[in-house]
Amino acid sequence: xxxxxxxxxxASGTVTGSxxxxxxxxxxxxxxxxxxxxxxxxxxxxxxxxxxxxSKIDVVLLTHGHLDHTGYLPxxxxxxxxxxIIGTPPTLAITQIILLDSAKIHExxxxxxxxxxxxxxxPAKPFYTITEAERAISLFSAEEKDKWIKLxxxxxxxxxxxxxxxxxxxxxxxxxxxxxxxSGDVGREHDPLLVPPEHPKWADYLFVESTYGNxxxxxxxxxxxxxxxxxxxxxxxxxxIIPSFAVERLQSLMxxxxxxxxxxxxxxxxxxxxxxxxxxxxxxxxxxxxWHKLSSKEYQAMCTHFNIISSYADTWKTIDDPRPKxxxxxxGMVTGGRVLTYLKQFxxxxxxxxxxVGHQAEGTRxxxxxxxxxxxxxxxxxxxxxxxxxxxxxxxxxxxxKELLHWMKDIKNVPEEVFLIHGEPxxxxxxxxxxxxxxxxxxxxxKLNETKEILL
Ligand SMILES: [Zn+2]
Numbered sequence: 107x108x109x110x111x112x113x114x115x116x117a118s119g120t121v122t123g124s125x126x127x128x129x130x131x132x133x134x135x136x137x138x139x140x141x142x143x144x145x146x147x148x149x150x151x152x153x154x155x156x157x158x159x160x161s162k163i164d165v166v167l168l169t170h171g172h173l174d175h176t177g178y179l180p181x182x183x184x185x186x187x188x189x190x191i192i193g194t195p196p197t198l199a200i201t202q203i204i205l206l207d208s209a210k211i212h213e214x215x216x217x218x219x220x221x222x223x224x225x226x227x228x229p230a231k232p233f234y235t236i237t238e239a240e241r242a243i244s245l246f247s248a249e250e251k252d253k254w255i256k257l258x259x260x261x262x263x264x265x266x267x268x269x270x271x272x273x274x275x276x277x278x279x280x281x282x283x284x285x286x287x288x289s290g291d292v293g294r295e296h297d298p299l300l301v302p303p304e305h306p307k308w309a310d311y312l313f314v315e316s317t318y319g320n321x322x323x324x325x326x327x328x329x330x331x332x333x334x335x336x337x338x339x340x341x342x343x344x345x346x347i348i349p350s351f352a353v354e355r356l357q358s359l360m361x362x363x364x365x366x367x368x369x370x371x372x373x374x375x376x377x378x379x380x381x382x383x384x385x386x387x388x389x390x391x392x393x394x395x396x397w398h399k400l401s402s403k404e405y406q407a408m409c410t411h412f413n414i415i416s417s418y419a420d421t422w423k424t425i426d427d428p429r430p431k432x433x434x435x436x437x438g439m440v441t442g443g444r445v446l447t448y449l450k451q452f453x454x455x456x457x458x459x460x461x462x463v464g465h466q467a468e469g470t471r472x473x474x475x476x477x478x479x480x481x482x483x484x485x486x487x488x489x490x491x492x493x494x495x496x497x498x499x500x501x502x503x504x505x506x507x508k509e510l511l512h513w514m515k516d517i518k519n520v521p522e523e524v525f526l527i528h529g530e531p532x533x534x535x536x537x538x539x540x541x542x543x544x545x546x547x548x549x550x551x552x553k554l555n556e557t558k559e560i561l562l
Pocket of ligand 1: 291
């Protein structure tokens with residue numbers, strides 16, 4: 107009898123590090139290949155080699171480009187993988203940007219560790235280099251959504267739109283007639299730039315993310331909050347600093363602010379976009395207009411409304427600009443990026459407002475700001491915080507509990523088993539109970555490195 111052996115190699119009992127390995131009679135497949143992010147204990151897991159023979163993997167399928175779904179790819183290649191990495195065209199474009207940025211950060215970190223001598227290994231080695239990231243990128247192979255792609259005699263898959271970020275999909279993987287559905291990260295019903303996710307209609311085995319498995323996004327009026335903060339900034343002749351993720355969040359904020367200006371709800375305040383990676387992602391929006399709500403014309407009009415900064419010299423010109431202004435800069439959780447320079451200059455002033463957007467993970471400066479820290483360590487030194495801090499919670503790329511349940515509501519059959527992945531233990535368990543109550547499906551929460559044999 108044919109069987110599939112599934113290895114839960116990441117995002118099992120945790121949010122990050124998505125990696126699912128399937129051994130089948132015809133091919134060995136991996137769905138997503140992400141890195142762990144967050145607290146040090148979790149990040150240490152990245153350095154442990156996978157408990158499988160990576161050279162035996164034939165194909166990696168990517169649900170979307172985020173680092174916690176793609177960031178391990180260069181290591182997989184270093185461990186011997188030489189197959190194909192398949193994603194939608196925008197997913198591969200985003201993955202390329204993210205892997206090169208990640209490699210650059212790893213190289214810089216190793217260089218700093220060697221200079222300051224704080225690494226246990228001498229010399230300190232980067233997690234992967236730009237050259238190693240490029241080796242993974244050379245294995246990319248794009249496939250369009252909504253098309254069955256045959257991988258072998260009895261295995262085929264289809265990418266289906268799920269509205270999480272540009273290019274993002276869920277995956278329907280058919281193995282010997284059984285349908286394995288991997289949700290990827292499910293997007294929102296109402297997103298400024300993306301249309302609502304499509305829904306699976308059938309799933310023999312369902313793998314669902316549970317990031318917000320126990321939460322509902324607050325009902326807040328995002329436009330109203332932005333209008334109020336922009337007006338306050340103008341009245342106080344201050345600065346509104348918005349740390350933002352480069353992928354999707356930045357483009358959504360641009361779109362919302364541009365719309366508010368067009369509707370005459372905010373005056374023409376200068377808005378600076380300072381995120382080299384965000385600029386690259388903007389190009390992906392330009393290249394793939396069919397993957398978001400903006401037409402090419404609207405996209406062009408939106409971009410001309412902003413001062414898009416490319417060089418670090420212009421960062422300093424912006425800081426010296428005495429006008430009240432808005433600055434949107436990376437990174438989203440203030441773990442690095444150009445926003446550090448702005449905060450160093452502006453967070454000691456009471457006329458500054460810092461607007462944190464979305465979830466801020468434990469151990470990040472973004473979380474410290476939300477928790478009311480009176481000082482922040484930047485570039486090795488402490489700086490006092492005098493500015494006001496606000497939080498926009500609802501602007502998230504992740505479906506909440508209600509939206510996740512809505513996403514699976516069209517599944518006509520009773521799945522043999524539902525696996526809850528990509529969540530903290532508390533949200534995984536709450537979501538398990540909820541799915542049982544509503545659908546009465548069999549739900550399992552796999553542990554890290556657990557394996558499961560399924561007879562076909
Ligand atoms: Zn994601």
